[in-house]
Amino acid sequence: MAERDSALIERPERPGRPGRPAQTRAVGLPAGLLRTARPRQWIKNVLVVAAPAAAGDLGSWHAAVQLAIVFALFTAAASAVYLINDALDADADRAHPVKCHRPVAAGEVPVTVAHTVGAVLGIVAVAGAAALCGAMTGALLAAYVSMQLAYCLWLKHVLVVDLAVVTTGFLMRAMIGGVALGIPLSHWFLITTGFGALFTVAAKRYSEAVQMEDQKGATRALLGEYTTGYLRFVWQLAAGVAVLAYCLWALESGGVAASALLPWRQLSVIAFILAVLRYAVFADRGTAGAPEDVVLRDRALAVIGLMWVAMYGLAVADL
Structure with missing residues (x-):
C-alpha cells in the first residue's frame, strides 16, 4: 500500500488535467498547436488565386509557384493570428460552453507557447513574403497581421468596424495573389x-x-x-x-x-x-x-x- 501511495505522489500531474503523463503531453502539444491553427479555415486562403484567375494569368509555372508560396505564407500568417487570439482569450474561452475545448483554453497548449509560436509564425510569414514575393507583398501581409492583431485586442469590440475588419481580411486574401504577380487590380x-x-x-x-x-x-x-x-x-x-x-x-x-x-x-x-x-x-x-x-x-x-x-x-x- 505504501508503494502505491509513493507511486501516486511521484507521478507528475498537469494542472487542470490530473494524472496525465508527461510523455502524453509532449506528444499532444504539436497536435494542439495544429488544432489551434484551424486547418479547416485554411480553405479561405485559396482566395489568393482570385486576382490571377480573374486576369487569366494562371497558365505559367512561375505563377503557380508564386501562388503556392503566397498560399503557404498567408496560411502561416493566419495561423499566427489564431494562436495569439486564443492565447489572449484563454480565460474567456474557459467560461464558454464550446470554446472551452480549444487547446489553449483546455490547457493542452500553454499560453506562453501559443504566444511564442504565433509571433514566430507571423514574423517568418511577413519576412518570407518580402524576400520571396516582393516588398509590396510583404507589406500587404504585414498590414493583414497588424489589422488582425488590432482586431483581437480592440477592434472586435467596435460595432460595424468588426464586420469591416473581417471583410477586409478576405479582401486582402483576394488581393495578395495579384500583388505578388504584379497584376493590376x-x-x-x-x-x-x-x-x-x-x-x-x-x-x-x-x-x-x-x-x-x-x-x-x-x-x-x-x-x-x-x-x-x-x-x-x-x-x-x-x-x-x-x-x-x-x-x-x-x-x-x-x-x-x-x-x-x-x-x-x-x-x-x-x-x-x-x-x-x-x-x-x-x-x-x-x-x-x-x-x-x-x-x-x-x-x-x-x-x-x-x-x-x-x-x-x-x-x-x-x-
Whole structure:
C-alpha cells in the first residue's frame, strides 16, 4: 500500500488535467498547436488565386509557384493570428460552453507557447513574403497581421468596424495573389470581392445571432449588440452590390472574341447569381455560421461553382 501511495505522489500531474503523463503531453502539444491553427479555415486562403484567375494569368509555372508560396505564407500568417487570439482569450474561452475545448483554453497548449509560436509564425510569414514575393507583398501581409492583431485586442469590440475588419481580411486574401504577380487590380474586382466577402461575413454573424438568441452571454463579442434584422439588412445589401458589380464588370469587359462559341463571360453572370441565391438559402435559415461547411458540403452549390469556373475559363481562353 505504501508503494502505491509513493507511486501516486511521484507521478507528475498537469494542472487542470490530473494524472496525465508527461510523455502524453509532449506528444499532444504539436497536435494542439495544429488544432489551434484551424486547418479547416485554411480553405479561405485559396482566395489568393482570385486576382490571377480573374486576369487569366494562371497558365505559367512561375505563377503557380508564386501562388503556392503566397498560399503557404498567408496560411502561416493566419495561423499566427489564431494562436495569439486564443492565447489572449484563454480565460474567456474557459467560461464558454464550446470554446472551452480549444487547446489553449483546455490547457493542452500553454499560453506562453501559443504566444511564442504565433509571433514566430507571423514574423517568418511577413519576412518570407518580402524576400520571396516582393516588398509590396510583404507589406500587404504585414498590414493583414497588424489589422488582425488590432482586431483581437480592440477592434472586435467596435460595432460595424468588426464586420469591416473581417471583410477586409478576405479582401486582402483576394488581393495578395495579384500583388505578388504584379497584376493590376480592377475596381470591379475589388468591389465584387469586397462586397461578396461582406455578404459572407454578415451571413455568418446573422446565423450565429439566430442560433444564440437565448444565449447572449455565451457568444462572440458584440454579437448581442446586433439585431438579427440589422445583420439581415447588411448581408442582403452586400449580396445586391456584389451581384450588381459583377454584372457591370461582365457587361463592360469588352466584346466576344470571333473564335468564341458563346459570350461566356456574360453568361457567367447566371452562375454567379445562382451561387449567391443558393448561399442566401443557408443564410436565411441561420445555418451559414460556418461558411467552409456550406461550401464543402452543399452539392448544388459545388455544381454551380464548377459551372461558373467552367464558363469563366472558357471566357479567358476565348473558346
